[in-house]
Amino acid sequence: MEKQEAFPITYSVLGLLAFMGPMSGYDVKRAFDHMLSPMWGAAHSQIYKELRRMENLGWVTMEREEQEDRPDRKVYSITTKGQEALADWQTQPADNLQMRDELLLKLLFGSFAPPGALAANVRESIMHHEQRLLQYRANVQYLPVLENALQHHTTNESHATGAKSTGMKRPNPYAPQHETEPYLNQVARFAVAFEETYLKWLYETLDAIEGRNEQ
Amino acid sequence: MEKQEAFPITYSVLGLLAFMGPMSGYDVKRAFDHMLSPMWGAAHSQIYKELRRMENLGWVTMEREEQEDRPDRKVYSITTKGQEALADWQTQPADNLQMRDELLLKLLFGSFAPPGALAANVRESIMHHEQRLLQYRANVQYLPVLENALQHHTTNESHATGAKSTGMKRPNPYAPQHETEPYLNQVARFAVAFEETYLKWLYETLDAIEGRNEQ
DNA sequence: TATATCATGTAATCGGTTACATGATTAA
DNA sequence: TTAATCATGTAACCGATTACATGATATA
Numbered sequence: 428m429e430k431q432e433a434f435p436i437t438y439s440v441l442g443l444l445a446f447m448g449p450m451s452g453y454d455v456k457r458a459f460d461h462m463l464s465p466m467w468g469a470a471h472s473q474i475y476k477e478l479r480r481m482e483n484l485g486w487v488t489m490e491r492e493e494q495e496d497r498p499d500r501k502v503y504s505i506t507t508k509g510q511e512a513l514a515d516w517q518t519q520p521a522d523n524l525q526m527r528d529e530l531l532l533k534l535l536f537g538s539f540a541p542p543g544a545l546a547a548n549v550r551e552s553i554m555h556h557e558q559r560l561l562q563y564r565a566n567v568q569y570l571p572v573l574e575n576a577l578q579h580h581t582t583n584e585s586h587a588t589g590a591k592s593t594g595m596k597r598p599n600p601y602a603p604q605h606e607t608e609p610y611l612n613q614v615a616r617f618a619v620a621f622e623e624t625y626l627k628w629l630y631e632t633l634d635a636i637e638g639r640n641e642q
Numbered sequence: 643m644e645k646q647e648a649f650p651i652t653y654s655v656l657g658l659l660a661f662m663g664p665m666s667g668y669d670v671k672r673a674f675d676h677m678l679s680p681m682w683g684a685a686h687s688q689i690y691k692e693l694r695r696m697e698n699l700g701w702v703t704m705e706r707e708e709q710e711d712r713p714d715r716k717v718y719s720i721t722t723k724g725q726e727a728l729a730d731w732q733t734q735p736a737d738n739l740q741m742r743d744e745l746l747l748k749l750l751f752g753s754f755a756p757p758g759a760l761a762a763n764v765r766e767s768i769m770h771h772e773q774r775l776l777q778y779r780a781n782v783q784y785l786p787v788l789e790n791a792l793q794h795h796t797t798n799e800s801h802a803t804g805a806k807s808t809g810m811k812r813p814n815p816y817a818p819q820h821e822t823e824p825y826l827n828q829v830a831r832f833a834v835a836f837e838e839t840y841l842k843w844l845y846e847t848l849d850a851i852e853g854r855n856e857q
Numbered sequence: 858t859a860t861a862t863c864a865t866g867t868a869a870t871c872g873g874t875t876a877c878a879t880g881a882t883t884a885a
Numbered sequence: 886t887t888a889a890t891c892a893t894g895t896a897a898c899c900g901a902t903t904a905c906a907t908g909a910t911a912t913a
Contacts, residue, residue: 431899434899434900435742435744435747436900436901438747438748439747442747442750442751442754445751445754446751446754451864451865451866452865452866453863453864453865453866462750463747463750465741466741466742466743466746466747466750467740467741467742467743467747468740468901469901470901470902470903471865471866472866472867472868472901472902472903472904473900473901473902475865475866475867476900476901494864494865496864496907496908496909496910497863497864497865497866497907497908497909498864498865498866498907498908499865499866500864500865501865501866510754513751513754513755514754514755514756516748517748517751517752517754517755517759517760517763518755518756518759520762520763520766521744521745521748521763522744522745522763522766522767522770523742523743523744524741524742524743524744524745525682525683525740525741525742525743526680526681526682526739526740526741526742526836527650527681527682527738527739527740527741527742528681528682528738528739528740529650529736529737529738529739530736530737530739531681531829531832532650532653532654532657532678532681532682533653533731533732533736534825534828534829535657535677535678535681535825535826535829536657536660536661536728536732536825537732537824537825537828538823538824538825539657539660539661539725539728539729539732540728540729540732540733541729541733544732544733545732547735548732548735548736548737551735551737552737555737608753609752609753609850610749610750610751610752610753611750613749613752613846613847613850614746614749614750616843616846617746617843617847620839620842620843621741621836621839621840623839624835624836624838624839625836627835628831628832628835631828631831632828632832635824635828646871649871649872651872651873666892666893666894667893667894668891668892668893668894683873684873685873685874685875686893686894687873687874687875687876687894687895687896688872688873688874690893690894690895691872691873709892709893711879711880711881711882711892712879712880712881712891712892712893712894713878713879713880713892713893713894714893714894715892715893716893716894
């Protein structure tokens with residue numbers, strides 16, 4: 428087997444291009460933060476790199492939009508080959524979940540630290556995740572709204588670069604009907620379920636630490 | 643602020659040395675896989691690197707145990723400075739959870755892939771996580787056993803390398819009393835809760851995909 | 858007036874993964 | 886007797902994070 432040519436982030440970016448249409452790296456970053464940050468984080472510099480990588484692979488094409496005040500926009504579009512690569516990746520089995528949570532680490536070796544500091548950390552985490560939970564709950568309820576908001580980045584503004592006029596067909600047999608996006612919704616539901624579980628555990632943990640502390 | 647000198651994995655390794663006593667890199671890797679893999683993965687090569695890093699920082703010391711058939715064992719021990727660094731890290735706030743799950747990614751863009759393949763992936767994931775759940779449940783119940791099993795790596799075998807005779811004191815004010823390790827237990831409980839939530843969602847997702855498929 | 862945010866991207870560095878080595882013992 | 890597993894570690898490479906650049910507009 429030849430050297431690996433693409434990775435989860437690669438496909439994340441590819442998926443966003445498939446899902447939301449042609450975009451610049453900057454737009455991809457925005458979309459990424461909105462939709463994917465809970466399950467995979469990425470710096471913008473890396474997204475640009477993945478776009479270049481995929482250009483070399485022929486999975487996307489780039490059209491340069493010249494601008495004056497700012498650097499030119501490089502607008503990327505998924506190709507047919509890219510669509511195939513995406514679907515192929517999704518078909519391959521994949522099951523490696525890595526949960527990188529520093530708080531869990533700190534708590535695991537909790538017996539080496541002053542309980543007060545740990546409790547403070549847990550409290551901070553609780554606030555943070557309560558926030559996220561609210562956000563995710565809103566997402567589940569207002570998914571169509573979110574989708575529109577995201578679409579606007581692509582659909583408003585003048586991007587009559589001719590990309591469409593080249594006939595770059597995207598028939599896309601599985602193209603999402605944006606009336607309802609059940610997969611998106613399903614993942615959003617997971618985010619909610621996860622945050623609820625995590626929060627419940629955090630409260631439980633706080634009780635345990637403080638109960639152990641006093642008394 | 644000077645360049646960052648240590649990272650989550652660094653402290654993970656350090657914590658294991660504090661928790662289980664002097665070990666070689668190989669032993670650390672074993673312990674790592676047992677205790678930390680759910681929340682932070684690491685290749686053995688990286689663990690060796692972290693040990694070297696910490697040696698330079700003065701957080702650990704190394705004693706070489708010569709062997710014939712195999713490469714020499716380099717046994718690392720945490721120093722007082724290392725213990726301070728560990729506790730200090732735990733005291734700092736930390737809340738960045740990154741959950742890297744390829745399956746979630748694949749499902750998110752599910753509308754671009756054949757539902758049958760997705761369902762197959764979900765089924766495989768279900769089997770995998772059912773396994774993990776059983777394992778974690780056993781951990782919660784038999785924690786003392788697990789701890790003993792891990793301890794044995796360090797406590798059996800001949801390691802009278804003189805490390806102890808140098809008077810390397812490890813008074814360790816918060817040293818875990820191995821009768822019960824409440825923090826370890828608490829984290830194990832999280833692992834169980836997480837797997838339960840994840841599995842429930844996987845089943846739900848499978849239903850959704852298949853329900854949509856037939857009918 | 859200074860600081861953030863919008864907007865876009867490149868370059869350098871470092872964490873993390875994969876590959877490379879070596880040899881003994883145990884299992885298929 | 887071929888292949889895992891035990892055992893132990895180094896070297897090379899690549900994904901991912903941090904830093905570097907640039908210049909507008911909006912906000913405090």
